Amino acid sequence: MNILAAEEHNPLIPPVGEIIVGIIAFAILYFVLAKFVFPQMEKTFVARREAIEGGIERAEAMQAEAKAALEQYRAQLAEARTEAAQIRDAARAEGQQIIEELRAQAQEESARIVARGEEQLAASRQQVVTELRGQIGTLAVDLAGRVVGESLADDARRSGTVDRFLDDLDGMTAASSSSDGRGGSSVYVPQDAR
Amino acid sequence: MTSSALALVNVLAAEGGDGSGFESPTIEEFYPESLVSFSVFGIDFEFTRITFILIIATALILALLVAAMRRPGIVPGKMQWLAESGYSVVRDGIARDVIGPKGLPFAPFLGSLFFFILANNAMSIVPFLQISPMSRFAFPLVLAVFVWILYNYVGIREQGAGRYFKDAAVPPGVPAAALILVTPIELLQVFIIRPFTLAVRLFANMFAGHMLLVVFSLGAVYLIQVGNFSAVFAPLSLLMAIVMTFFELLVIVLQAYVFTVLTATYLNGSVEPAH
Numbered sequence: 001m002n003i004l005a006a007e008e009h010n011p012l013i014p015p016v017g018e019i020i021v022g023i024i025a026f027a028i029l030y031f032v033l034a035k036f037v038f039p040q041m042e043k044t045f046v047a048r049r050e051a052i053e054g055g056i057e058r059a060e061a062m063q064a065e066a067k068a069a070l071e072q073y074r075a076q077l078a079e080a081r082t083e084a085a086q087i088r089d090a091a092r093a094e095g096q097q098i099i100e101e102l103r104a105q106a107q108e109e110s111a112r113i114v115a116r117g118e119e120q121l122a123a124s125r126q127q128v129v130t131e132l133r134g135q136i137g138t139l140a141v142d143l144a145g146r147v148v149g150e151s152l153a154d155d156a157r158r159s160g161t162v163d164r165f166l167d168d169l170d171g172m173t174a175a176s177s178s179s180d181g182r183g184g185s186s187v188y189v190p191q192d193a194r
Numbered sequence: 195m196t197s198s199a200l201a202l203v204n205v206l207a208a209e210g211g212d213g214s215g216f217e218s219p220t221i222e223e224f225y226p227e228s229l230v231s232f233s234v235f236g237i238d239f240e241f242t243r244i245t246f247i248l249i250i251a252t253a254l255i256l257a258l259l260v261a262a263m264r265r266p267g268i269v270p271g272k273m274q275w276l277a278e279s280g281y282s283v284v285r286d287g288i289a290r291d292v293i294g295p296k297g298l299p300f301a302p303f304l305g306s307l308f309f310f311i312l313a314n315n316a317m318s319i320v321p322f323l324q325i326s327p328m329s330r331f332a333f334p335l336v337l338a339v340f341v342w343i344l345y346n347y348v349g350i351r352e353q354g355a356g357r358y359f360k361d362a363a364v365p366p367g368v369p370a371a372a373l374i375l376v377t378p379i380e381l382l383q384v385f386i387i388r389p390f391t392l393a394v395r396l397f398a399n400m401f402a403g404h405m406l407l408v409v410f411s412l413g414a415v416y417l418i419q420v421g422n423f424s425a426v427f428a429p430l431s432l433l434m435a436i437v438m439t440f441f442e443l444l445v446i447v448l449q450a451y452v453f454t455v456l457t458a459t460y461l462n463g464s465v466e467p468a469h
Contacts, residue, residue, distance in 0.1 A: 009225050011401065012394075014332030017239035022336035025252045029310050034302035037259045041281050044266040044274075051268050 129173070136169075137162045202412060216416050219408045224329055224401070247317050248327035255313035284308045284454060292458035296465045300458070303344065307337060308454045311396065315446035318404055319439050328449075329400035331393065338393035341457045346385075349464030361467065392456055399449045403442045410435035 141162065230241035262277035270278055281301075288308075289301040311328065318326035327333050349358040362384045368376050410431050417428035 009221055011221060011224060011397075012331050014330070014335055015240065016237050018245065018330060018332035019336055020237065021239070021241075021245055021248065022333040025248055026306070026310055026336060026340065029252050029256055030303065030306040032256055033259060033306045033309065037263050037277075038281060038302045038305055040263040040266055041278055044263070044268070044270075044278065048268050 133166055133169075137166060140165070202415060216413070219405065219412060223404065223408060224325075244325055244327055244330055247323050247325065248314060248333065250323075251313040251317050251327065252310065255309050259309065280309065280312075281305050283451075288454055288458045292455060293462045293465055297458065297461070300461055304454050304458060307341075307457060308450055311337070311453055312447065312450040315400060315450055318400055318407075318446065319442050324407070325404055326400040326446075328396050329404050331397045334393040334396040337396075337453070338389040341392060341460065342385075342389035345457075345460040345464045348461060352465050353467050357467065358464070388460060392453065396449050396453055399445050403438075403445050406438050407435060407442065410438055 224244070226242045226244060228240040228242050229246065230239075232239050258273070259277050262271075262273040266274055284305040285298070285301040289297040289304050291297075293300060314327045314333065316326075317323050318329070346358075349362075352358075353361070363377050363381055364373060365376060365380055414428050414431035414435060417424055417431055
């Protein structure tokens with residue numbers, strides 16, 4: 001057919017061959033696109049959405065985890081604080097107790113020291129008294145011998161006299177120590193009543 | 195030699211002084227010489243340059259889409275992003291939003307339509323090719339017939355044949371008296387006018403777009419060598435040719451989109467029973 005002939009063409013009347021070519025061309029395109037390309041795109045869309053949603057989910061999970069860790073940390077902190085307060089209270093109470101004990105011990109000790117001191121005082125007083133008794137007897141005899149100018153030959157009489165004198169002295173001392181309650185005084189104070 | 199080149203020769207020949215003036219391009223623009231022709235079962239196949247442009251455009255868009263999605267990543271590359279964006283416009287913007295929740299199964303068909311028309315339309319401004327196969331009525335018609343078959347098939351499948359044809363002939367809510375007028379119009383509209391307008395809209399846009407470009411281009415050439423004061427209008431004609439090329443770019447995308455949206459609208463009518 002001579003296309004360039006002067007015959008009139010009607011553009012709205014398509015040649016059959018061209019229609020078939022068009023059908024084939026579109027059919028091939030549709031087949032390949034619908035079979036391979038578009039499903040691939042759909043898959044990619046799904047994968048992308050999942051990737052995004054997965055990312056968000058992961059972030060949420062991490063946030064929850066962090067929150068839980070924070071809660072736990074706070075709880076532990078509060079627990080530690082309570083414990084510390086308990087320990088402090090216990091220590092304070094213990095300290096108080098130790099102080100009390102020490103004080104009691106110290107008081108006991110001081111009481112004991114005082115008692116021993118008194119005992120020693122009493123003992124030394126007794127010793128002094130005993131010594132004095134011996135010396136006083138000798139001194140008094142010497143003195144009396146010198147004053148009288150005679151030697152008292154009878155030892156038995158002499159010692160009896162001295163002993164009697166000293167016994168009197170002792171009795172006076174015991175009476176004075178019990179009456180003034182202090183004891184330990186070695187000073188002889190004569191009593192009016194005797 | 196292309197028919198535009200022939201027209202150019204005609205324009206240049208007009209200088210020859212036989213006073214014929216500007217030879218405007220004719221409908222022969224769309225009937226280039228046959229490059230390969232054969233006959234199968236009495237059907238004549240004539241492969242003109244327009245036929246080859248159709249094959250090139252289809253192969254190209256197919257190759258690009260396949261290449262873009264061969265190794266798809268969660269984070270798309272430029273090619274993948276472009277391909278996915280094109281499909282997303284059809285899938286979400288048309289299939290899901292126009293047809294509704296039942297629309298997603300039609301997304302591959304609508305996407306194929308969109309990419310096929312877009313690629314073939316785009317040929318109208320590709321240098322040296324510069325004609326869209328869609329300006330040959332056969333190709334838009336093929337697409338329109340596919341659409342026609344699909345929406346009728348879906349209508350019968352979804353609503354049942356009786357319901358579908360009854361609703362098409364007797365739209366609900368129309369007063370009985372008006373049916374005398376409405377029924378023939380509705381039947382004509384659903385079964386003849388819809389596919390026809392669908393095909394003609396696309397065809398006429400690409401046809402007219404090509405004619406405009408040729409007229410302004412040839413006009414510029416003619417005015418440059420016309421040899422009188424009219425030559426001052428040559429830059430204007432050239433400028434218009436460039437402006438119309440950009441306008442053509444708009445038409446290319448718009449017509450691909452409109453064809454797809456209208457297909458989705460018809461499918462929506464088939465999926466959802468008339469209210």
